[in-house]
Amino acid sequence: MNKVDIACIIDDDPIFVFGTKKIMKLANFCNSFLVFHNGEEALNHLKPIIESNNDSLPDVILLDLNMPVMDGWEFLDEFIKIPCEKEITIYIVTSSIDPIDMDRAKDYDNISNYLIKPISSQKLQELMSASE
DSSP states (O other), rough: OOOOOEEEEEEEEHHHHHHHHHHHHHOOOOEEEEEESSSHHHHHHHHHHTTTSSSSSSEEEEEOEEEEOSSSHHHHHHHHOOSSSSOEEEEESSSOHHHHHHHTTOOTEEEEEEEEOOOOOOHHHHHHHHHH
C-alpha cells in the first residue's frame, strides 16, 4: 500500500473526524491531515493553493455530503471548476444510503468511490490497494 502524503477530511461531525484521523494513523495511511468543517471552508483554503501550484494539495479527499454552509455536492460543483494539474482522489464518505445520492455520485468523473460511514482501517487499506 502506498502511503498518502496529505489526506483531507471535509466533514462537520467532530466524532467522525476524530475517529477517522485515529484510524488513518493506525493504518499508517498518510503523513498529515487537512480538516474542514464544511465545503466553503475547504474551498476557501484549497482554491488559493491550487491556483498557486503549491505542493501542499491533498492527495485524497474524504467528503461528507450533508454539512451546513456548503454541502458536499456544492463543494464538488465549485471544486471541479478549478483547473488543477494534480490528480486528487475524492471519496464520498457519508451516512446517506439514498440511491439518489449514489446515482448522483456517478455523474462526477472525479469521485473514486461512495462509502457509507463508518469507515474502517480495512476499508482504507482496500482503497489504497485499489488505487495502486
